[in-house]
Amino acid sequence: MKRVLGSLLAVFLFSLVSAQEITSFDAEDLKKDENYGWHNYIQLTGYLGDHLVEGEAPSVFQDGFWGTGIRLGTQATGRKDWQQIHAYPQYGVGVSFFSLGKTMVDSLLGKPASFYFFVGIPIARFGDFRLNGDIELGIATDFVPYDSETNPYQTYIGAKSNLHSNFTLQLYYELTDRMDLALGLSFLHFSNGRSFTPQKGINLLGLNLSSSYHFNPVKNFTKYQNPDYQPAVRPTYIQNEIAAFKPRHEFILMSSIGTMQESPGKFKDENGEIDTTGVTGPRYFTSSHTAEYAYHAIRKLKLVAGLDMFYDGSVENYYDDLLPHETTFADKSFYGAHVGFHFLVERISFMFNYGRYIYKPFEQRGTWFMRAGGRIGITDHLDAHLALKTRNGGSADWIEWGLAYKFFKE
DSSP: OHHHHHHHHHHHHHHHHHHOOOOOOOGGGOOOOTTOSOOEEEEEEEEEEEEEOSSSOOGGGTTOEEEEEEEEEEEOOSSSHHHHHTTSOEEEEEEEEEEOSSHHHHHHHEEEEEEEEEEEEEEEEETTEEEEEEEEEEEEEEEOOOBTTTBTTOOSBOOSSEEEEEEEEEEEEEOSSSEEEEEEEEEEEEEOTTSSSSBOOEEEEEEEEEEEEEEOTTHHHHHHHOTTOOOOSSOOOOOOOOOOOOOEEEEEEEEEEEEEEOOTTSOBOTTSOBOOSOOOOOEEEEEEEEEEEEEEEETTEEEEEEEEEEEEGGGGGSOSSSOGGGOOTGGGEEEEEEEEEEEEETTEEEEEEEEEEEEOSSSTTOSEEEEEEEEEESSSSEEEEEEEEEETTTEEEEEEEEEEEEEEEO
16 A cells, blocks of 8 residues: 555656756856745644544544644745646645644554655735645555454544645745744544555644745855855745736546455455454455546646546345355446546646436435546646545545556647
């Protein structure tokens, strides 16, 4: 699981590196440029909040959680069009450490450490204040997973390494040229998409308080080349004329595969009897296929609607009149339709779908589903797809790993 989730972070880190604004260190290239160098910052953050648990929270979760984090970020200057379109965002990498409660919770769930990529997109600026929407995506490790013998009461997460996501609304205040203070509200989610079970996921909601120190690492270099020139710590935002955007129509075909593990007590043996040993179930193959119409309405946004075909091998456990090995491909296939949107940041798109089932030959899984994830452009027509499909709300169904091909029509 750690290797699989590691590929997600690697893709985002590649995107980060490719987006960097490189400045030459050749002496002849040193100019009195307002944006010479890199406009970087280090941000320290503290978290404090509560667990979000369905129903009445167990007593072990009533002490809440706390955490600390450090980020290394870059402030965009607007040298690239997408940076101006998104109001000069910040982006970089970070690491955070969490305690999910007191000693009992630490032994039950572990004390995870998260490694992630982040992007912070300004929503509004007013004077020295900036309201940001921040997104973190990466890997969290050092959980204590479920084990039927050594950790049987941990029914929330089944893997040592899981996906880390953090969505924050944060208000920044520019205290000095080098220092920022910020206060925010964070929603954190740890999950492996039912790649390992049990899989309820861990959801946290809390306040965060942070401070940032801004610096330009080329300062010492310029001191030797031109002692009279001091590169700016914060950038001057570039405002170039951007070509007019023309809306267009797209037709998108997506195919993905995945696997999932059935939860203890939710699978049958070869004789059709429900397993009662408490061990985690076998692994099953899954796949999702979609045909979508997308209207690229504005630079940042696509509106989508489409049809879905799903296959889930674990459905063989749902039939009372059939043994697992007697079920067919048709018995494990079901169909739906969805609407949604894609939010675009350069080659990365964050996506969300809301869907309803059109045909499903079993009652389980409810009547509706969601899909949340992202795509990264490999070429103009081909995207890598990674998303979580849910069942009847926010409960994880499986992770989709796939490709999406786009046909354009102006």
